[in-house]
Amino acid sequence: xxxxxTRKTLxxxxxxxxxxxxxxxxxxxxxxxxxxxxxxxxxxENNKTAGNDWFRLESNKEGTRWFGKCxxxxxxxxxxxxxxxxxxxxYPTTAPEIAIPELDGKTSKxxxxxxxxxxxxxxPLWSKNVPKFGIAHAMALGLGPWLAxxxxxxxxxxxxxxxxxxxx
Amino acid sequence: xxxxxxxxVKRLAADFQRAQLTAASQRLTERNCVEIVNKLIELKLxxxxxxxxxxxxxxxxxxxxxxxxxxxxxxGRLSLTxxxxxxxxxxxVVEARVSELLRQDKALYLVLGxxxxxxxxxxxxxxxxEKLSQDGLISVSELSKSFDLPGDFLQExxxxxxxxxxxxxxxxQDPSLIYTETFVRRNTAxxxxxxxxxxxxxxxxxxxxxxxxxxxxxxFFTIVDRLISTKRIxxxxxxxxxxxxxxxxxxxxxxxQIQWIEGFMNGNGYxxxxxxxxxxxxxPKAFISKRYPSQQLIxxxxxxxxxxxxxxxxxxxxxxxxxxxxxDVSTVLPVSVNGDDVQRLLDSVLAGVKDAVVFDTFIxxxxxxxxxRSSFSTLMTDKAVKDISxxxxxxxxxxxxxxEAKQKSADFGDEGGKGGKKDERRKKAAGGxxxxxxxxxxxxxKSTKKKYMAGKHKDDDWSDSEExxxxxxxxxxxxxxxxxxxxxxxxxxxxxxxxxxEIQKVISKxxxxxxxxxxxxESLAQYINGGLQEEYQAVLKTEFDKFMSEKCGKKxxxxxxxxxxxxxxxxQLYNEGLSQFDGDIKNQLEKFLLRSSGQEIxxxxxxxxxxxxxxxxxSQLTDLPDGTVKDSIxxxxxxxxxxxxxxxxxxxxxxxxxSAKAQYSSAKILVEARKTLLQELDNATTDPALYLHITTLxxxxxxxxxxLQASGKFxxxxxxxxxxxxxxxxxxxxxxxxxxxxGLIKMKNSAGSEDAxxxxxxxxxxxxxxxxxxxxx
Numbered sequence: 001x002x003x004x005x006t007r008k009t010l011x012x013x014x015x016x017x018x019x020x021x022x023x024x025x026x027x028x029x030x031x032x033x034x035x036x037x038x039x040x041x042x043x044x045e046n047n048k049t050a051g052n053d054w055f056r057l058e059s060n061k062e063g064t065r066w067f068g069k070c071x072x073x074x075x076x077x078x079x080x081x082x083x084x085x086x087x088x089x090x091y092p093t094t095a096p097e098i099a100i101p102e103l104d105g106k107t108s109k110x111x112x113x114x115x116x117x118x119x120x121x122x123x124p125l126w127s128k129n130v131p132k133f134g135i136a137h138a139m140a141l142g143l144g145p146w147l148a149x150x151x152x153x154x155x156x157x158x159x160x161x162x163x164x165x166x167x168x
Numbered sequence: 169x170x171x172x173x174x175x176x177v178k179r180l181a182a183d184f185q186r187a188q189l190t191a192a193s194q195r196l197t198e199r200n201c202v203e204i205v206n207k208l209i210e211l212k213l214x215x216x217x218x219x220x221x222x223x224x225x226x227x228x229x230x231x232x233x234x235x236x237x238x239x240x241x242x243x244g245r246l247s248l249t250x251x252x253x254x255x256x257x258x259x260x261v262v263e264a265r266v267s268e269l270l271r272q273d274k275a276l277y278l279v280l281g282x283x284x285x286x287x288x289x290x291x292x293x294x295x296x297x298e299k300l301s302q303d304g305l306i307s308v309s310e311l312s313k314s315f316d317l318p319g320d321f322l323q324e325x326x327x328x329x330x331x332x333x334x335x336x337x338x339x340x341q342d343p344s345l346i347y348t349e350t351f352v353r354r355n356t357a358x359x360x361x362x363x364x365x366x367x368x369x370x371x372x373x374x375x376x377x378x379x380x381x382x383x384x385x386x387x388f389f390t391i392v393d394r395l396i397s398t399k400r401i402x403x404x405x406x407x408x409x410x411x412x413x414x415x416x417x418x419x420x421x422x423x424x425q426i427q428w429i430e431g432f433m434n435g436n437g438y439x440x441x442x443x444x445x446x447x448x449x450x451x452p453k454a455f456i457s458k459r460y461p462s463q464q465l466i467x468x469x470x471x472x473x474x475x476x477x478x479x480x481x482x483x484x485x486x487x488x489x490x491x492x493x494x495x496d497v498s499t500v501l502p503v504s505v506n507g508d509d510v511q512r513l514l515d516s517v518l519a520g521v522k523d524a525v526v527f528d529t530f531i532x533x534x535x536x537x538x539x540x541r542s543s544f545s546t547l548m549t550d551k552a553v554k555d556i557s558x559x560x561x562x563x564x565x566x567x568x569x570x571x572e573a574k575q576k577s578a579d580f581g582d583e584g585g586k587g588g589k590k591d592e593r594r595k596k597a598a599g600g601x602x603x604x605x606x607x608x609x610x611x612x613x614k615s616t617k618k619k620y621m622a623g624k625h626k627d628d629d630w631s632d633s634e635e636x637x638x639x640x641x642x643x644x645x646x647x648x649x650x651x652x653x654x655x656x657x658x659x660x661x662x663x664x665x666x667x668x669x670e671i672q673k674v675i676s677k678x679x680x681x682x683x684x685x686x687x688x689x690e691s692l693a694q695y696i697n698g699g700l701q702e703e704y705q706a707v708l709k710t711e712f713d714k715f716m717s718e719k720c721g722k723k724x725x726x727x728x729x730x731x732x733x734x735x736x737x738x739x740q741l742y743n744e745g746l747s748q749f750d751g752d753i754k755n756q757l758e759k760f761l762l763r764s765s766g767q768e769i770x771x772x773x774x775x776x777x778x779x780x781x782x783x784x785x786x787s788q789l790t791d792l793p794d795g796t797v798k799d800s801i802x803x804x805x806x807x808x809x810x811x812x813x814x815x816x817x818x819x820x821x822x823x824x825x826x827s828a829k830a831q832y833s834s835a836k837i838l839v840e841a842r843k844t845l846l847q848e849l850d851n852a853t854t855d856p857a858l859y860l861h862i863t864t865l866x867x868x869x870x871x872x873x874x875x876l877q878a879s880g881k882f883x884x885x886x887x888x889x890x891x892x893x894x895x896x897x898x899x900x901x902x903x904x905x906x907x908x909x910x911g912l913i914k915m916k917n918s919a920g921s922e923d924a925x926x927x928x929x930x931x932x933x934x935x936x937x938x939x940x941x942x943x944x945x
Binding site for chain 2: 027030031033034037038040041044045048051053056057058059061063076
């Protein structure tokens with residue numbers, strides 16, 4: 001169900017323990033948020049070590065809204081895209097819906113507003129692992145594979161072109 | 169607490185950001201590095217090369233340094249491939265580096281894929297200098313082989329260091345040779361020695377090999393040229409200038425040649441070309457004509473005559489032709505002038521002289537020859553008379569005619585042509601006809617009989633050719649016809665006047681030719697001979713005509729008569745033999761006898777009778793004056809029996825003289841006939857039938873003391889007759905043989921006839937025994 005690479009990626013990300021959404025008890029949310037950060041830090045560190053750092057992410061003060069950018073390197077060109085998503089109220093039961101607004105309408109694998117259309121097995125996997133999965137997992141299991149599949153296709157179709165200045 | 173927590177969250181967020189930002193520059197994967205370096209190389213921001221194992225990058229500067237280090241370590245000479253291996257970089261890279269190094273460093277050379285430094289070349293030169301001082305000579309081509317460096321490069325480098333590191337000098341003509349001054353001096357001395365010692369043309373090759381190839385050919389020739397040009401040695405190099413095939417010709421030698429030629433020419437007035445070429449002058453003619461440009465030289469095949477000698481010869485020839493009338497040129501010419509050259513010389517000497525005949529080396533004036541020839545005229549007449557009166561001439565003419573008759577077709581049927589005109593006969597002779605045609609045919613058709621008559625046969629011709637005039641001269645050249653009477657001592661149908669040696673003898677008595685040698689006499693004799701013979705034939709003819717008109721062939725008539733007697737005697741004996749038989753066989757044998765032997769007598773008798781009547785052979789019997797003789801001779805030809813024949817003959821023939829009778833007594837004839845038969849028997853050993861035939865005839869003659877004229881078909885009857893006279897065994901042998909012969913004839917070449925014939929031949933000795941036995945009895 002989950003391939004080997006994903007499993008390895010996942011094994012590097014610490015699992016979360018606190019089950020709390022932003023609208024729940026703020027104390028618990030803080031805990032949850034802390035765990036989220038720790039997981040993200042670990043994941044980013046892992047990525048850097050493996051040499052495949054592929055995103056920047058930051059959040060608002062409350063940790064309910066996240067934004068940043070992700071990139072895909074192909075043919076020595078770095079394609080960068082803005083990403084953003086909100087933590088749903090029912091989080092962590094519901095997975096966050098990551099969106100790439102600038103790609104809205106450029107691919108069929110996407111909902112209105114630029115939300116990426118996640119693979120069929122992501123959602124069952126997520127719901128099975130509530131509350132152990134967090135934002136880091138969503139990035140690793142959701143956005144990562146999507147980018148790996150969709151961006152080369154879009155580059156091939158010419159929908160996405162390299163913009164150097166923007167990449168800076 | 170809550171604030172605390174939030175602080176903590178804030179801190180974590182900050183940590184997270186830091187983690188995201190800082191960690192990025194901390195580490196690069198190998199893959200990235202490769203990519204980055206590639207990128208940099210691509211952008212020409214970085215200049216490095218990969219090592220061949222792909223593990224390391226090396227900068228060009230480092231490579232340059234390493235190359236120089238390696239070169240130093242290897243003593244100044246290193247191949248690029250070795251470099252590329254030791255440095256672990258590609259050959260192309262090394263080459264690129266090296267080419268840059270070469271640009272920078274002028275003391276570095278790339279030769280045949282090898283880097284060579286000046287220092288290396290210096291040390292090489294030092295080494296060579298040592299070698300040079302030992303050997304005196306070094307050749308770049310050899311060095312190039314031993315050091316594996318290209319000659320041009322080596323050459324250039326060596327000449328740069330010549331005088332500094334290398335103490336020697338380059339050859340002027342061949343810069344690839346370097347030698348020391350002492351070497352040159354040493355060899356100059358040796359060459360000088362050798363060439364001074366040489367006295368005759370010597371090929372350069374062996375001289376060079378004396379130096380066992382230690383001295384280069386070019387240097388050798390340089391030295392020789394210098395020696396010659398400084399007059400240190402005298403001589404020239406000939407043939408090819410400076411090659412191994414040329415010769416050194418010492419001046420002393422050519423001086424000797426010229427001296428010899430001049431000496432010989434002055435002394436003898438000519439030069440022998442052979443001798444000159446033996447002296448080593450390759451083109452003597454050119455040589456001599458160069459020595460004597462003013463003289464008019466006569467070039468012959470083997471000698472060159474000087475002007476004076478030529479004039480001398482010419483004068484003496486002209487003089488001699490005047491006074492003695494002949495000269496032997498060889499006496500005034502040098503001995504070495506051979507026949508061919510004499511001929512050439514005489515051609516030019518006699519160009520303006522007429523009336524000269526040349527025999528080999530002799531020149532004879534034509535008037536002299538005329539004189540000689542005329543001296544024979546009296547002799548000629550004398551001899552002609554003598555020849556004719558001795559009968560030689562007539563005999564010869566007849567023999568010639570007989571031969572002609574045999575040779576020409578005998579079927580002319582000439583017997584009727586009795587025109588009796590001399591000119592007509594001449595025409596016939598000229599046309600190839602023969603008066604003796606009848607005889608010719610007879611001899612051909614009656615081959616068996618001819619054998620019996622062999623002894624007499626030639627005489628037949630007398631009968632009708634007696635009066636022939638000499639018109640068949642030269643037609644038949646058969647030279648060995650000799651008559652039984654031993655008269656013709658010479659073969660040719662033409663009667664010679666004198667043999668060449670006789671002529672020689674006569675002319676040698678001439679005063680003018682007193683001191684002439686045999687050769688001249690012989691040549692002269694031969695020369696005169698031809699004309700003399702023709703002359704003689706003419707004289708002979710006139711003399712003969714004179715003679716014939718006087719004597720009218722009396723003598724030959726006697727001969728015909730003589731022969732007629734002999735034939736008659738034979739015929740009588742045959743007739744006796746006939747009497748041994750009777751009945752039908754006798755008749756047959758009689759007819760055969762008349763046809764063969766009888767006919768012969770008729771012809772002879774006819775000739776005789778005609779002759780006696782003073783008519784010639786071509787006359788007809790009907791021309792005879794009427795009388796008994798004419799009747800008898802006509803009857804003779806028609807007589808039906810032997811006795812009648814003999815009767816007629818009696819009247820025709822004049823009574824025989826005693827001497828003739830004695831000569832042809834029956835006993836003598838018998839012996840003669842037997843002898844002839846025995847001879848024929850010996851000749852017939854391969855023909856069984858003939859052998860048997862002759863055997864029976866011999867036996868018959870032995871047993872009956874008579875002769876038998878019989879053809880082969882009578883053999884059985886004769887054998888039957890002999891049965892009573894022979895022993896039984898002998899008779900049986902004969903009989904047996906006869907049967908076999910019959911059998912063989914019947915077989916006629918069918919298979920097995922060969923065997924039968926062989927068998928028969930083996931029985932022949934038995935027959936011979938019988939004959940021998942009988943003749944002893």
